[in-house]
Amino acid sequence: MEKIYQELKKIVGDQYVSNQPEERFFYSRDGGTTEPCFPDFIVMPGSTEEVQKIVLLANERKIPITPMGAALVLSGLSRPLRGGIVVDMKRMDRILEVNEFSRFAVVEAGTSEGKLQAYLKKHHPSLKHSVPDAPPMATIGGNILIHGSGHLSALGGFHTEMLNGLEAVLPTGEIVRIGSCSVSPYWFSRAPLPDLAGLFLGWAGTTGIATKIAIKLYPDRPLNDIDIFVMEDADSVPDVIRRLSGTAVAEDITAIMTPVPEWASGFQMINVIYGAESKREQVLKRDLLRESVKKYIKDKVGGFMPLYSDMKGRFMEAPASQLVRFADVKKGGGFEYVGAIMPIEVFPDAYRKGLEIAERNGVTYSTGARIIGLGHTMMFFYAYAFNRADPIDVKKAQKALEETNEAALTIGGIPWKAEVPAQQGIIRRMDPNTFKLMGRIRQTLDPNGIMNPGNWEVPS
Amino acid sequence: MKYQEILHRCFRCGYCKLPSSYKDINCPSYLKYRFETYSPGGRMWLLKAWLDEEIKTSPHFAEILYSCAACGNCVEHCVFPKFKADLLNAFVAGREELVDQGAIPGIVSDYFKAIQLYGNPYKLPEEKRDAWAEGIGVPCYTNEEFLLYIGCPGSFDERGQKMARAVASLLAKFEVSFGILGKEEHCDGNEVKILGESGLFEVLARNNIEQFRKKGVKKVVTLSPHAYHAMRNEYPKYGAEFEVFHYTHLLARFMDKGDLLHGNSRIKVTFHDPCYLGRHNADYYTPRTILNAVPGIELVEMDRNKGDALCCGGGGGNFFTDILGSGTESSSRVRIREAIEVGADILAVACPKCAKMFEDAIKAEDQEDKIKVRDIAEIILDERL
Numbered sequence: 001m002e003k004i005y006q007e008l009k010k011i012v013g014d015q016y017v018s019n020q021p022e023e024r025f026f027y028s029r030d031g032g033t034t035e036p037c038f039p040d041f042i043v044m045p046g047s048t049e050e051v052q053k054i055v056l057l058a059n060e061r062k063i064p065i066t067p068m069g070a071a072l073v074l075s076g077l078s079r080p081l082r083g084g085i086v087v088d089m090k091r092m093d094r095i096l097e098v099n100e101f102s103r104f105a106v107v108e109a110g111t112s113e114g115k116l117q118a119y120l121k122k123h124h125p126s127l128k129h130s131v132p133d134a135p136p137m138a139t140i141g142g143n144i145l146i147h148g149s150g151h152l153s154a155l156g157g158f159h160t161e162m163l164n165g166l167e168a169v170l171p172t173g174e175i176v177r178i179g180s181c182s183v184s185p186y187w188f189s190r191a192p193l194p195d196l197a198g199l200f201l202g203w204a205g206t207t208g209i210a211t212k213i214a215i216k217l218y219p220d221r222p223l224n225d226i227d228i229f230v231m232e233d234a235d236s237v238p239d240v241i242r243r244l245s246g247t248a249v250a251e252d253i254t255a256i257m258t259p260v261p262e263w264a265s266g267f268q269m270i271n272v273i274y275g276a277e278s279k280r281e282q283v284l285k286r287d288l289l290r291e292s293v294k295k296y297i298k299d300k301v302g303g304f305m306p307l308y309s310d311m312k313g314r315f316m317e318a319p320a321s322q323l324v325r326f327a328d329v330k331k332g333g334g335f336e337y338v339g340a341i342m343p344i345e346v347f348p349d350a351y352r353k354g355l356e357i358a359e360r361n362g363v364t365y366s367t368g369a370r371i372i373g374l375g376h377t378m379m380f381f382y383a384y385a386f387n388r389a390d391p392i393d394v395k396k397a398q399k400a401l402e403e404t405n406e407a408a409l410t411i412g413g414i415p416w417k418a419e420v421p422a423q424q425g426i427i428r429r430m431d432p433n434t435f436k437l438m439g440r441i442r443q444t445l446d447p448n449g450i451m452n453p454g455n456w457e458v459p460s
Numbered sequence: 461m462k463y464q465e466i467l468h469r470c471f472r473c474g475y476c477k478l479p480s481s482y483k484d485i486n487c488p489s490y491l492k493y494r495f496e497t498y499s500p501g502g503r504m505w506l507l508k509a510w511l512d513e514e515i516k517t518s519p520h521f522a523e524i525l526y527s528c529a530a531c532g533n534c535v536e537h538c539v540f541p542k543f544k545a546d547l548l549n550a551f552v553a554g555r556e557e558l559v560d561q562g563a564i565p566g567i568v569s570d571y572f573k574a575i576q577l578y579g580n581p582y583k584l585p586e587e588k589r590d591a592w593a594e595g596i597g598v599p600c601y602t603n604e605e606f607l608l609y610i611g612c613p614g615s616f617d618e619r620g621q622k623m624a625r626a627v628a629s630l631l632a633k634f635e636v637s638f639g640i641l642g643k644e645e646h647c648d649g650n651e652v653k654i655l656g657e658s659g660l661f662e663v664l665a666r667n668n669i670e671q672f673r674k675k676g677v678k679k680v681v682t683l684s685p686h687a688y689h690a691m692r693n694e695y696p697k698y699g700a701e702f703e704v705f706h707y708t709h710l711l712a713r714f715m716d717k718g719d720l721l722h723g724n725s726r727i728k729v730t731f732h733d734p735c736y737l738g739r740h741n742a743d744y745y746t747p748r749t750i751l752n753a754v755p756g757i758e759l760v761e762m763d764r765n766k767g768d769a770l771c772c773g774g775g776g777g778n779f780f781t782d783i784l785g786s787g788t789e790s791s792s793r794v795r796i797r798e799a800i801e802v803g804a805d806i807l808a809v810a811c812p813k814c815a816k817m818f819e820d821a822i823k824a825e826d827q828e829d830k831i832k833v834r835d836i837a838e839i840i841l842d843e844r845l
């Protein structure tokens with residue numbers, strides 16, 4: 001072990017590697033409910049070459065490696081399930097290129113969402129990227145690789161759909177470039193090449209370490225507005241969302257259902273955010289949205305909530321900082337959520353199942369959804385708060401999360417950024433040949449089984 | 461441990477590491493070390509683990525606690541309004557526990573010993589406290605309106621002394637009625653408190669209060685924002701009844717007297733908010749009011765200003781202990797690069813510790829030709845009188 005420690009120091013410098021109990025404690029867990037798994041080393045590379053050397057060392061010594069961004073998925077995916085090395089990527093945070101004309105940015109994978117957001121605001125104010133509601137320390141790499149979504153997902157889909165290309169270190173140490181950057185100096189697209197990006201997306205860091213990422217940028221319009229459609233009838237929500245998203249006006253559509261404040265309990269609030277270049281465009285877009293759900297307004301099923309302009313800013317904040325405050329509703333410092341990707345038509349079922357599970361387990365909940373594309377799918381979330389200082393309360397939340405993952409699968413959805421038990425639930429339902437193919441790909445890429453082992457595996 | 465009831469409420473979300481623009485890391489110790497453990501959230505989780513006996517007392521744990529610069533960025537930017545005000549208090553409470561256990565870093569222990577034995581961290585005779593005032597004819601306090609309190613860096617550090625002379629000279633020029641304690645002055649104890657020796661702090665505070673009372677002091681004006689903070693916010697707990705000002709508060713009163721200030725050469729100045737005037741005492745405007753009133757000064761803002769300012773790294777005792785250390789990612793050097801980026805000729809400061817930290821950082825960055833550090837009083841005195 002001491003030898004490995006010395007070799008890691010040689011690679012990244014003394015200052016950026018630790019085997020101390022304090023770091024091993026912190027990096028063994030995240031803010032969710034999963035059990036700790038202790039790393040032997042934590043290392044913070046500063047370049048692709050350093051990542052490569054770490055991977056080569058791990059191969060030589062057959063030590064597991066777990067890449068980590070900000071560990072904000074909350075489902076324990078950056079815990080080293082089999083120990084070994086946690087690679088904290090956040091020192092690789094340089095913004096390498098912004099192409100204003102072709103609207104893309106190339107960043108190191110550990111760049112935080114907040115850093116890119118601030119950089120664009122200052123240096124390229126006409127452009128923005130799709131900001132997830134995760135805290136701003138979340139990394140672009142971590143977010144893209146788990147199929148994240150955000151404030152432009154109604155316009156551009158999952159963040160993986162906004163990925164133009166990437167550079168990665170394979171589990172055997174080769175550095176590869178994926179997308180146009182493998183052929184051209186421009187990181188403009190993944191098409192028309194065979195799309196190898198899929199080898200890294202959704203794999204929870206089991207197929208390599210992404211070191212550079214190119215993502216699409218979008219116009220940052222001078223006028224931004226929000227309309228909130230409020231209704232009580234969950235059965236009508238899919239059609240309302242289909243209509244609103246079908247106007248192709250929105251940049252972001254989210255639904256929020258929360259039991260607090262008490263008056264809001266039972267309401268579905270559908271937030272539609274859109275931008276415009278001019279007042280005329282803004283009015284036109286607002287009219288199109290209103291027109292699309294006219295029937296529901298006429299039938300008094302729902303209506304748009306009156307909003308003062310100072311309130312609008314709060315609803316449009318990216319990332320929405322009030323979301324994290326849910327962790328303190330029980331003065332307990334914790335929440336974890338099941339995010340499940342589902343078709344919009346199952347919304348009523350998803351909503352009712354969530355309430356039922358929360359009530360049965362006696363957990364404090366908040367639910368909602370982000371619409372992806374023109375109503376093509378949604379990420380439906382069930383968040384459960386818990387008191388970190390009370391192990392029984394943590395267990396209660398854990399149980400509710402497990403039941404929710406199962407319920408999501410039963411109604412036809414798929415848990416996103418799935419923790420290990422949820423991964424296994426998915427595998428149980430997966431076409432066996434698909435799972436076999438996944439295994440063959442991993443075996444080819446990672447013959448020594450060093451990359452984040454324990455994920456996407458059948459329990460032995 | 462005090463504040464232990466809030467430790468488990470940290471969600472380790474990391475808002476506290478950043479300024480409000482999210483531009484870059486704004487916690488000096490996390491910026492330097494980059495392990496999560498050195499971030500505010502890291503400290504919260506480690507303190508809880510330590511109390512739960514999941515980790516043991518160790519030199520590494522002590523280093524983590526003592527690398528906090530007490531800058532207050534986490535208090536400002538944590539998104540949990542119900543406990544954020546006590547984040548730094550919890551870190552200091554952790555240090556207090558280490559003091560009780562005798563498990564503090566050697567350099568911190570040396571600091572406390574120096575205060576006990578010499579009355580100052582420089583291990584210099586207290587009779588030298590008035591050395592800074594030599595030759596400028598500053599009166600000793602008898603019954604003037606203000607007591608000008610200088611503090612340890614202003615009394616003993618060469619850079620601090622220069623600033624003390626500028627402030628005293630300027631106050632004299634503006635005919636402020638003030639005096640100093642000179643050889644009779646004692647340490648204000650702010651760093652003693654923040655380093656976790658609350659007992660010693662109480663002694664220092666009570667002694668100063670008693671001395672001021674005996675001398676009939678009604679108004680104190682401090683050179684350092686650190687002393688300003690301690691006297692304004694901590695001393696009243698021990699019975700202090702005098703009013704406390706930072707020297708910029710007095711200077712600001714003279715800025716409408718246009719005939720006092722002369723000279724029109726253009727200078728581009730950017731102001732670095734000292735944590736103990738800014739974030740800890742919410743005064744962002746006094747220094748700017750002064751700089752805006754000085755003829756010929758173009759005041760430009762760095763991206764991180766006011767509540768978002770990146771600390772010089774000298775707070776929390778680090779000015780003396782240097783646990784945070786140097787290097788390209790030390791916050792003082794990052795800050796210098798930021799000041800150069802906005803094209804400033806002068807980085808204006810209002811704290812002797814900031815002045816020293818930044819002068820060293822300019823040397824380390826090899827940028828002495830590009831930018832200079834000047835305290836606000838020095839700018840007025842050297843350029844505009």
Ligand SMILES: Cc1cc2nc3c(=O)[nH]c(=O)nc-3n(C[C@H](O)[C@H](O)[C@H](O)COP(=O)(O)OP(=O)(O)OC[C@H]3O[C@@H](n4cnc5c(N)ncnc54)[C@H](O)[C@@H]3O)c2cc1C
Pocket residue numbers: 066067068069070071072073074077078089109110131132133134135137138139140141142143144145146147148149150203204205206208209210211323324452
């Ligand atoms: C309050 C809150 C709100 C959230 N809202 C959203 C939201 O709106 N949209 C959204 O998409 N997510 C959201 N999330 C979930 C999550 O925080 C984000 O997706 C976040 O971007 C994940 O990034 P990270 O850097 O924290 O990744 P981590 O959690 O560190 O890692 C995620 C996974 O990716 C792997 N990984 C990380 N970096 C690399 C790399 N460079 N190469 C290979 N593998 C890597 C890890 O091993 C792990 O399996 C939210 C979370 C919270 C707490």
Ligand code: SF4
Pocket residue numbers: 469470471472473474475476477500501504534537538539540544547
């Ligand atoms: S201190 Fe506050 S902002 Fe920082 S990680 Fe903890 S909860 Fe989040």
Ligand code: SF4
Pocket residue numbers: 476486487488489490499500503527528529530531532533534535548
């Ligand atoms: S006070 Fe400053 S240095 Fe200390 S933890 Fe908070 S942000 Fe970091």
